[in-house]
Amino acid sequence: DAKTTQPTSMDCAEGRAANLPCNHSTISGNEYVYWYRQIHSQGPQYIIHGLKNNETNEMASLIITEDRKSSTLILPHATLRDTAVYYCIVRVSNTDKLIFGTGTRLQVFP
């Protein structure tokens, strides 16, 4: 199963873009990259996922490198409510199982 590596923590000023990196150098060609976030004391929340093309939705953008060995989640205008732990996950191929790592703790400050 492909593993992911993320920084333990990051800070971001309110209103600025938050760029959260993730390395997944052992990813297979048919494995998707998923991002979830967990706000304190809540269950994780789906953000976005992608295979090889960049993706954008109302919450964030996902940039995947051409070799697919890394990706970046972009929150274009971070707010205080975006303070959370962000998990980058590679979906195990041919199953629905997601393996969560320890994630990046993003602190948005005023």
Place this chain on the structure above:
Amino acid sequence: GAGVSQSPSNKVTEKGKDVELRCDPISGHTALYWYRQSLGQGLEFLIYFQGNSAPDKSGLPSDRFSAERTGGSVSTLTIQRTQQEDSAVYLCASTSTSGGSYEQYFGPGTRLTVT
């Protein structure tokens, strides 16, 4: 519509007792997952049910842990002879595998404290 619900929200039990945790997935979701999250840690996969297939139990930490899913809907996670290291938040998630998104919807969790 209703999301994933879990009960109880909090459970305090004495070491050695058995506990049952319940998960009601979103109606129509065919896949259901249990995770465990210890304080300050990431999520640890426990077990996964998909339709009528045999469950993936590869994450269960010991034979004291078991889970069942009746009628393809409600699931119960049972921990026998609880130990203090079982204290954690137990999260349930469900997903619809039609459409290919595999987005997991999480419940609010059950906080288990073993004294």
